[in-house]
Amino acid sequence: MTTADASSSTAMSPRSPLSLTLIAALSPTNGLGKAGGLPWSLSKEMAYFRKATSHVPGPSSSSASSPSSSFPSTGALSTGNTAQNVVIMGRNTWESIPPKFRPLKGRVNYVVSRTAGDKKREEELGIEEGKGSYCVASLQAALEHVQSKDIADAGRVFLIGGAQLYAQAMKELGPSSSHSSSATPAKLDRLLITRLVSPNFDCDVFLPEYRTKQQIQDDASIAGSEADPAATGGEDKQQQQPLNVAEWEKCGSTELCEWLGREVANV
Numbered sequence: 138m139t140t141a142d143a144s145s146s147t148a149m150s151p152r153s154p155l156s157l158t159l160i161a162a163l164s165p166t167n168g169l170g171k172a173g174g175l176p177w178s179l180s181k182e183m184a185y186f187r188k189a190t191s192h193v194p195g196p197s198s199s200s201a202s203s204p205s206s207s208f209p210s211t212g213a214l215s216t217g218n219t220a221q222n223v224v225i226m227g228r229n230t231w232e233s234i235p236p237k238f239r240p241l242k243g244r245v246n247y248v249v250s251r252t253a254g255d256k257k258r259e260e261e262l263g264i265e266e267g268k269g270s271y272c273v274a275s276l277q278a279a280l281e282h283v284q285s286k287d288i289a290d291a292g293r294v295f296l297i298g299g300a301q302l303y304a305q306a307m308k309e310l311g312p313s314s315s316h317s318s319s320a321t322p323a324k325l326d327r328l329l330i331t332r333l334v335s336p337n338f339d340c341d342v343f344l345p346e347y348r349t350k351q352q353i354q355d356d357a358s359i360a361g362s363e364a365d366p367a368a369t370g371g372e373d374k375q376q377q378q379p380l381n382v383a384e385w386e387k388c389g390s391t392e393l394c395e396w397l398g399r400e401v402a403n404v
């Protein structure tokens with residue numbers, strides 16, 4: 138005979154994956170960096186990045202999960218009385234930020250490095266938990282740490298670079314990833330791209346192509362023919378194969394502004 142004791146029963150369900158947003162500024166051919174730094178110096182772009190990654194949405198923001206076209210679940214990591222979003226980056230990107238601007242203020246910073254746990258190295262890099270930055274051994278570890286702080290239903294979580302981390306996230310957490318959502322702590326469900334139309338900056342690292350040929354042409358025609366690398370013969374000669382089938386859907390400007398919590402002007 139079995140008995141059921143209602144007072145001690147519990148319901149367990151898997152944690153929902155975090156919603157991860159990749160934010161990057163890209164040349165027309167997806168170039169994103171040169172010689173360990175940014176190939177451009179654009180103060181308005183930097184200001185946009187700061188505002189986009191710092192904006193903590195209110196509880197009334199909508200939630201959904203399909204790639205790129207919809208809003209991820211939103212909220213904020215609460216550290217003490219201050220609600221903050223999360224930024225995750227590779228160690229090279231951390232080092233490319235001038236020390237006086239590290240950690241990126243008003244956001245919880247995660248730095249991915251294989252040397253995580255080596256306190257001397259972390260000290261050299263200026264990564265200190267007490268000052269709002271964590272060093273973690275992988276992207277997965279960063280996401281698990283964020284999730285373990287019980288912000289799975291909340292926190293806007295951004296992947297801010299660089300090339301290695303972007304490529305890993307697109308492969309492992311993007312819409313074509315073979316990983317099941319229950320096995321991964323996050324889904325990459327938004328790409329927040331600033332397309333730097335002209336000039337076609339010379340770059341040595343690139344975001345993997347995420348567009349079909351038609352989407353590339355659409356981007357070029359929206360920006361004008363100058364944005365078409367084939368037309369400009371710019372310095373950036375990187376050629377990547379377009380996707381055969383669209384994986385990402387471009388959202389409209391109203392949706393973008395709503396998500397960002399502000400109007401966005403061309404820079």
Ligand SMILES: NC(=O)c1ccc[n+]([C@@H]2O[C@H](COP(=O)([O-])OP(=O)(O)OC[C@H]3O[C@@H](n4cnc5c(N)ncnc54)[C@H](OP(=O)(O)O)[C@@H]3O)[C@@H](O)[C@H]2O)c1
Nearest residue numbers: 162170173174175227228229230250251298299300301302
């Ligand atoms: N245009 C943009 O929006 C944008 C944004 C950010 C960065 N960037 C540019 O991107 C470039 C930097 O990109 P990057 O690819 O060289 O470097 P990155 O992705 O920033 O960092 C790479 C480092 O991350 C760590 N890492 C990578 N994969 C790992 C893994 N699976 N497990 C543990 N640690 C791992 C390693 O650190 P350790 O060597 O310490 O182990 C590796 O050296 C720069 O040019 C920067 O200016 C551009």
